[in-house]
Amino acid sequence: MNAQIAIFLVQDGLTNGAIYALLALALVLVFAVTRVIFIPQGEFVTYGALTLASLQLGKLPGTAWLLLAAGIAVTAVELAQALRLGAAERIPGILFKYVIFPAAVMGLAWWAAPLKLALTLQVLLTLIVVVPLGPMVYRLAYQPLANASVLVLLIISVAVHFAMTGLGLVFFGAEGSRTPAFSDAHWNLGVLTVSGQSLWVMGTSLALIVGLFLFFEHTIYGKALRATAINRVGARLVGVSPAMAGKLSFTLAALIGALSGILIAPITTIYYDSGFLVGLKGFVGAIVGGLVSYPIAAAGALLVGLLEAYASFWASAYKEVIVFTLIIPVLIWRSFTTHHIEDEEE
Amino acid sequence: MNRARLALGAFLAFMLIAPLVLPAFHVTLLNYIGLYSIVALGLVLLTGVGGLTSFGQAAFVGVGAYTTAYLSTAYGVSPWLTLLLGLALTFVLSLFLGFISLRLSGHYLPLGTIAWGISLYYLFGNMEFLGGHNGLSSIPAISLFGLALDSARKFDYLIWTLASLALLSMHNLLDSRSGRAIRALKGGGLMAESFGVDTARMKIIIFVHAALLASLSGWLYAHLLRFVNPTPFSINAGIEYLFMAVVGGAASVWGAVVGAGILTVLKQWLQDLLPRLLGQSGNFEMIVFGVLLVILLQRAREGIMPLIVNRFPAPRRPLPATTQVLPKRARPAAGEAMLEIRNVRKVFGGLVAVNELSFAMNSGEILGLIGPNGAGKSTVFNLVTGVLPGTGGEVYFRGERIDTLSARDIVPRGMARTFQQVHLLPTMSVLENVAIGAHLRGSKGVISAALRLEREEEAMLLAEAARQLERVGLGGHVQEQAGSLALGQQRILEIARALCADPVLLLLDEPAAGLRYQEKRALAELLRKLRSEGMSILLVEHDMDFVMKLVDRLVVMDFGEKLAEGLPQEIQTNPAVLEAYLGGVK
Numbered sequence A: 001m002n003a004q005i006a007i008f009l010v011q012d013g014l015t016n017g018a019i020y021a022l023l024a025l026a027l028v029l030v031f032a033v034t035r036v037i038f039i040p041q042g043e044f045v046t047y048g049a050l051t052l053a054s055l056q057l058g059k060l061p062g063t064a065w066l067l068l069a070a071g072i073a074v075t076a077v078e079l080a081q082a083l084r085l086g087a088a089e090r091i092p093g094i095l096f097k098y099v100i101f102p103a104a105v106m107g108l109a110w111w112a113a114p115l116k117l118a119l120t121l122q123v124l125l126t127l128i129v130v131v132p133l134g135p136m137v138y139r140l141a142y143q144p145l146a147n148a149s150v151l152v153l154l155i156i157s158v159a160v161h162f163a164m165t166g167l168g169l170v171f172f173g174a175e176g177s178r179t180p181a182f183s184d185a186h187w188n189l190g191v192l193t194v195s196g197q198s199l200w201v202m203g204t205s206l207a208l209i210v211g212l213f214l215f216f217e218h219t220i221y222g223k224a225l226r227a228t229a230i231n232r233v234g235a236r237l238v239g240v241s242p243a244m245a246g247k248l249s250f251t252l253a254a255l256i257g258a259l260s261g262i263l264i265a266p267i268t269t270i271y272y273d274s275g276f277l278v279g280l281k282g283f284v285g286a287i288v289g290g291l292v293s294y295p296i297a298a299a300g301a302l303l304v305g306l307l308e309a310y311a312s313f314w315a316s317a318y319k320e321v322i323v324f325t326l327i328i329p330v331l332i333w334r335s336f337t338t339h340h341i342e343d344e345e346e
Numbered sequence B: 001m002n003r004a005r006l007a008l009g010a011f012l013a014f015m016l017i018a019p020l021v022l023p024a025f026h027v028t029l030l031n032y033i034g035l036y037s038i039v040a041l042g043l044v045l046l047t048g049v050g051g052l053t054s055f056g057q058a059a060f061v062g063v064g065a066y067t068t069a070y071l072s073t074a075y076g077v078s079p080w081l082t083l084l085l086g087l088a089l090t091f092v093l094s095l096f097l098g099f100i101s102l103r104l105s106g107h108y109l110p111l112g113t114i115a116w117g118i119s120l121y122y123l124f125g126n127m128e129f130l131g132g133h134n135g136l137s138s139i140p141a142i143s144l145f146g147l148a149l150d151s152a153r154k155f156d157y158l159i160w161t162l163a164s165l166a167l168l169s170m171h172n173l174l175d176s177r178s179g180r181a182i183r184a185l186k187g188g189g190l191m192a193e194s195f196g197v198d199t200a201r202m203k204i205i206i207f208v209h210a211a212l213l214a215s216l217s218g219w220l221y222a223h224l225l226r227f228v229n230p231t232p233f234s235i236n237a238g239i240e241y242l243f244m245a246v247v248g249g250a251a252s253v254w255g256a257v258v259g260a261g262i263l264t265v266l267k268q269w270l271q272d273l274l275p276r277l278l279g280q281s282g283n284f285e286m287i288v289f290g291v292l293l294v295i296l297l298q299r300a301r302e303g304i305m306p307l308i309v310n311r312f313p314a315p316r317r318p319l320p321a322t323t324q325v326l327p328k329r330a331r332p333a334a335g336e337a338m339l340e341i342r343n344v345r346k347v348f349g350g351l352v353a354v355n356e357l358s359f360a361m362n363s364g365e366i367l368g369l370i371g372p373n374g375a376g377k378s379t380v381f382n383l384v385t386g387v388l389p390g391t392g393g394e395v396y397f398r399g400e401r402i403d404t405l406s407a408r409d410i411v412p413r414g415m416a417r418t419f420q421q422v423h424l425l426p427t428m429s430v431l432e433n434v435a436i437g438a439h440l441r442g443s444k445g446v447i448s449a450a451l452r453l454e455r456e457e458e459a460m461l462l463a464e465a466a467r468q469l470e471r472v473g474l475g476g477h478v479q480e481q482a483g484s485l486a487l488g489q490q491r492i493l494e495i496a497r498a499l500c501a502d503p504v505l506l507l508l509d510e511p512a513a514g515l516r517y518q519e520k521r522a523l524a525e526l527l528r529k530l531r532s533e534g535m536s537i538l539l540v541e542h543d544m545d546f547v548m549k550l551v552d553r554l555v556v557m558d559f560g561e562k563l564a565e566g567l568p569q570e571i572q573t574n575p576a577v578l579e580a581y582l583g584g585v586k
Helices: A003-034 A041-056 A062-085 A088-115 A119-130 A133-145 A150-172 A196-218 A220-230 A232-237 A242-264 A274-288 A294-314 A316-325 A327-337 B003-021 B024-049 B057-074 B079-101 B108-126 B152-174 B177-183 B189-194 B199-225 B235-248 B254-278 B285-299 B305-311 B377-384 B407-413 B430-436 B446-450 B455-472 B487-500 B517-532 B544-550 B568-573 B575-582
Strands: A186-189 A192-195 B142-144 B147-149 B337-348 B351-362 B366-370 B392-397 B415-417 B505-509 B536-540 B553-558 B561-566
Touching (some): A003 A196, A003 A220, A003 A274, A041 A088, A041 A150, A041 A242, A133 B285, A150 B235, A196 A220, A196 A242, A242 A274, A274 B108, A327 B079, B003 B152, B024 B057, B024 B152, B024 B254, B057 B079, B152 B199, B152 B446, B177 B199, B177 B430, B177 B446, B177 B455, B337 B377, B351 B377, B407 B415, B415 B487, B430 B455, B430 B487, B544 B568, B553 B568, B553 B575, B561 B575
Antiparallel strands (some): A186 A192, B337 B351, B337 B392
């Protein structure tokens, strides 16, 4: 290995690592607010990537259908609840949010898909289609069990991951897709060749991290989420609804997931089940931070990206083995630095 | 003959005849259900009973399958020897993985299992000598007493014999001293530790046990198909195993068979139906499994086994007869030094919960520890019982310093406690709940329990539990579920459980809270009776009326410090106490 390759691998590792870092942040966020270990994060990556790929081919993305179907399912659940509580005044709102809105998005996608709009507009459309699935998933799968133990919520997460992977296969098929790069530019700086794509990825990640920071520090919703993460009961007492906090954190997670998918799609071919491994690499990073620290989670995720880049150079067949085995020293390290008496949860 | 026994007989008869008469396809299905049941049984123990979760069991199945596949094809080693080698390898591996992930709080274990589940899968697929993604073929058939088990029909008997043995030994294990300790893990380790259960060790044991069952299933799989490749050991397979255990539920060991049966048949049917419906091929059954599980966890968290168990009520078992009695420790003479607390201090962050507290009590005494809310009474309790480490000071029990010991090491010295919030296992019988208290008075472990070699000791433990229930007046409720008792009775049950540990000092944390008047009188009566039998009692209580009539002496705490100490009449007229309680009424 010479210096040029070494530097190339660093760039490659940091590019992937930046995406894993975004996912790690979303995972920490969701866990802190809802105690959900959000395994299906990876499916939002897949959905984001493949929805954009469909749009670029001028096809109506299958996720638009999924949004419509999920909307109808949420409508059924919400209507049943509204009728049980005798709250008929909620019905117009429910119909607007979960029937009219998804139908409008569907119509928009159907109209826009064949036009092959500019990349920015396609990205925007992708987000409009995929992100609302986040809060809908929360409403359907998690909200009825919001007080269950972390373990039950985790099993739910794995079940949702299973269902969403299968749905990905239905809507996108078994073929993989790769989208064109955002930028073909290359700059030569001495031995280093910087690609425009990796600058895009790192720039977007950084912008998103700064955006999240501002959201948490300076907006009332961001503060509500932080309050819920610190003390669920206390936040509830001052009027932060846990359902609102849950849906909001899932919306953010879906946004981060879909964006990560859009960023990673030009780098690697994405299949209907690829998101799972991508999301899990974010998890390895998040676990380094004990699922609580944002900066350590991000640093851990960058480390995962670097390790992966070097592993694929030295022993490409064992790339996944090496990355996922990293969790063992991490667990050992955490088990010797964490001291606590395990208390009951249920 | 009751219905449960009839059902068992029908099952065994079916298993004997089925391989002879069923069409080949159904025999194959039955074989798979058997293989999956063995793995799911481990998860029923681990997840359903013990409250731990693993998504990585498929990897252990793979370890068992690849060990025998490689050794029997490359070196011609006998499959019976490779079974032992596979189990040994799994033992070492699971011990290592369990040791590093079980120390951490709940969710690291399942996340860890996903990670190493994926690692091992890719390892199987990339190792040259294991045939890479093509796998290994021409694995020899198993022969038993010279008979080669080379057809699915013959192999069915081997699978279901081993599955039945696994079920039986698991059933035996759960119905034993170790089984009660394992079932106590799920409610949090605090209660179990307080009666001397080494919860960390128990967790490792059930984790390794589940891994060994998975490995056994892998060995069978390899010799049934005579071919292995990495696919059936992927993380998705690991997830399906967990689904089986959740669908079946932990109400009975049969949950494993029911869960494996339902998912296997459903998968077969869906794999046939869905691709035709959708016009493309793929694993679409994942969607149905995922949605089904979400609905099941939302609507029936215990799985479907409870529905079945209720139709086949187990017969009420008479208490095992025994004439032997557990040995009891020597009682201290009345007036001997029992407990002494010297300058104990406990700081939580910036809060001084207990500050330089000292008091002592002697044998045969009921000492009341009272004080307003937040005075630090419960903290003192937790310091004495070893649940919390102190910041400073010393605690002596019968002359021995105990503040450096853990809860588990204090119990065998003769101190037992109850909890402010009752810590019971609601679905277990009253008798079994009480028998947990006697955990340290038995010594037989998991293996003798699985093989039923500990019946004599078990009978003595249960007899002791029954005796203590009689002693506290719950003799009529022995067979009921603990969760069905009224709160007052549950508090009495906790006292019986503490008595089962054969203590000389009993620590009661607000035993009268939430009790009705009659129940309080009965409780006071019981405590007086215990004192007359030579028991020493330290009591934390809020109810003044109850305390004043009962105790010999009182220690009053306020803001973590001792405010007063003395006889009940002295305390009632102590100006400092009145000030603290009534806000200075003159």
